[in-house]
Amino acid sequence: xxxxxxxxxxxxxxxxxxxxxxxxxxxxxxxxxxxxxxxxxxxxxxxxxxxxxxxxxxxxxxxxxxxxxxxxxxxxxxxxxxxxxxxxxxxxxxxxxxxxxxxxxxxxxxxxxxxxxxxxxxxxxxxxxxxxxxxxxxxxxxxxxxxxxxxxxxxxxxxxxxxxxxxxxxxxxxxxxxxxxxxxxxxxxxxxxxxxxxxxxxxxxxxxxxxxxxxxxxxxxxxxxxxxxxxxxxxxxxxxxxxxxxxxxxxxxxxxxxxxxxxxxxxxxxxxxxxx
Amino acid sequence: xxxxxxxxxxxxxxxxxxxxxxxxxxxxxxxxxxxxxxxxxxxxxxxxxxxxxxxxxxxxxxxxxxxxxxxxxxxxxxxxxxxxxxxxxxxxxxxxxxxxxxxxxxxxxxxxxxxxxxxxxxxxxxxxxxxxxxxxxxxxxxxxxxxxxxxxxxxxxxxxxxxxxxxxxxxxxxxxxxxxxxxxxxxxxxxxxxxxxxxxxxxxxxxxxxxxxxxxxxxxxxxxxxxxxxxxxxxxxxxxxxxxxxxxxxxxxxxxxxxxxxxxxxxxxxxxxxxxxxxxxxxxxxxxxxxxxxxxxxxxxxxxxxxxxxxxxxxxxxxxxxxxx
Numbered sequence: 031x032x033x034x035x036x037x038x039x040x041x042x043x044x045x046x047x048x049x050x051x052x053x054x055x056x057x058x059x060x061x062x063x064x065x066x067x068x069x070x071x072x073x074x075x076x077x078x079x080x081x082x083x084x085x086x087x088x089x090x091x092x093x094x095x096x097x098x099x100x101x102x103x104x105x106x107x108x109x110x111x112x113x114x115x116x117x118x119x120x121x122x123x124x125x126x127x128x129x130x131x132x133x134x135x136x137x138x139x140x141x142x143x144x145x146x147x148x149x150x151x152x153x154x155x156x157x158x159x160x161x162x163x164x165x166x167x168x169x170x171x172x173x174x175x176x177x178x179x180x181x182x183x184x185x186x187x188x189x190x191x192x193x194x195x196x197x198x199x200x201x202x203x204x205x206x207x208x209x210x211x212x213x214x215x216x217x218x219x220x221x222x223x224x225x226x227x228x229x230x231x232x233x234x235x236x237x238x239x240x241x242x243x244x245x246x247x248x249x250x251x252x253x254x255x256x257x258x259x260x261x262x263x264x265x266x267x268x269x270x271x272x273x274x275x276x277x278x279x280x281x282x283x284x285x286x287x288x289x290x291x292x293x294x295x296x297x298x299x300x301x302x303x304x305x306x
Numbered sequence: 307x308x309x310x311x312x313x314x315x316x317x318x319x320x321x322x323x324x325x326x327x328x329x330x331x332x333x334x335x336x337x338x339x340x341x342x343x344x345x346x347x348x349x350x351x352x353x354x355x356x357x358x359x360x361x362x363x364x365x366x367x368x369x370x371x372x373x374x375x376x377x378x379x380x381x382x383x384x385x386x387x388x389x390x391x392x393x394x395x396x397x398x399x400x401x402x403x404x405x406x407x408x409x410x411x412x413x414x415x416x417x418x419x420x421x422x423x424x425x426x427x428x429x430x431x432x433x434x435x436x437x438x439x440x441x442x443x444x445x446x447x448x449x450x451x452x453x454x455x456x457x458x459x460x461x462x463x464x465x466x467x468x469x470x471x472x473x474x475x476x477x478x479x480x481x482x483x484x485x486x487x488x489x490x491x492x493x494x495x496x497x498x499x500x501x502x503x504x505x506x507x508x509x510x511x512x513x514x515x516x517x518x519x520x521x522x523x524x525x526x527x528x529x530x531x532x533x534x535x536x537x538x539x540x541x542x543x544x545x546x547x548x549x550x551x552x553x554x555x556x557x558x559x560x561x562x563x564x565x566x567x568x569x570x571x572x573x574x575x576x577x578x579x580x581x582x583x584x585x586x587x588x589x590x591x592x593x594x595x596x597x598x599x600x601x602x603x604x605x606x607x608x609x610x611x612x613x614x615x616x617x618x619x620x621x622x623x624x625x626x627x628x629x630x631x
Binding site for chain 1: 468469470471472474475476477478479480481483484485487488489490491492507508511512514515527528529530535538539540557558559560564565568570616617620621623624625626627628629
């Protein structure tokens, strides 16, 4: 490249925001005191931007205190393709387990939500972008089979870039597997509520996430089949404002409602009340 | 003019030489039959050598070969009768998916498949075989139709993927695919699915939930294209070349042979030497045999048993470990 940098840039004194004390809102770019955001369920108090939250935070938000009992925490991924890129897949898994404190990209279990028994399957974007491989597929399927047995509602919270590339065809087939079991849940008259959090794409959107009897999204979450960058490259035109945002999907009739995080638990409770 | 892929260049040279010799012998009264025969034998040997050692990337190129037979080509070769049905009854008709009732050896079936185009104009018309949501909704409408009349469903898979466009997103591409996956898992008639070219991700799978799944010898089926995979892994947008695509294709394990090894598919349908486009009648005959045998095998199963077995087939797919405590 002709413009290759040859000299190191001169030292610039950057104003460093002390790690952890302040957060810059990705939406309104305001610098907000972290404690204030944490107190506000990780929602920007200035612009209502919903920061991503972990599966564990989500459980705290939705399940009655101390009621969550995890299922299948002992299922862990293997490396069916011997996939290797810049690092091997097992190394990548280990790294993500360490980074996220999770075994995999979904936590499932039984809990009470304002006294109602439900099964949760909650994804965590911080584990390999919430991608769906064999373990995610298996845990979601078992959660659905659990509600078939117990006759209680199933609630999933999606947050995922899509199918996990490193497990190749096995990941792709999880889409069919989880969709099939959701079909059984519907056949048996058991409610299935799907919550879409930022972001929900690809193989997760195109399987269980869009199959909810009721689909709820968090404000401004990006949701779609193909990523916006891919679409921009294909269409060679600028994408419309709000494209693939929760509000855009609501407008196009693809989801039932957009619900603020602080109202999510009450909304779910109300729906379960209607259906039980 | 025959289209040759890069790795077929040595074959191309030989075949051109043979043709030239043949032309020469037509004009003059020279007897070069034995020379031609010798060269033809050599060409055949070369073909079988090259085609028995194809890399996953070469197979990918072959699966996308512009002369490769598409769904409608096979329908023409396989079926005594075919009546194409159109539209999703909601928004439009998607030319990237075709379907309709057909007759194979006297058996009425519903055939549905992705359809790519040949030549620039038709390629654009077929949107390069990339369906819109309406394509999947049409496919589902036809499958439900077949179910009511208890006809077996045959699907041909051949797509780079579902179309990534603004309209497709606005009209629920994800929902359309998800709905097909769910509904196909509980359709009450038998479904036989054959990957004839490119099995590109969710857009392929949306026609691929079946009781029997086959792949043509040089077809591929993958969660992401080698190009897409390489772009994610090596993040050099636009700067990637076939060496990287080749590495990605190796890593993805996307060949028919890989998928048979993983027990995802039931069997591989052999192609003529040089690929299905070298002898489409041969490929069609092999496909027809497989379809008829599968229909026969599945014909005595009750709808309940079909659905139960289809579910179990999906349920067991996955590769993971359970930790001991």
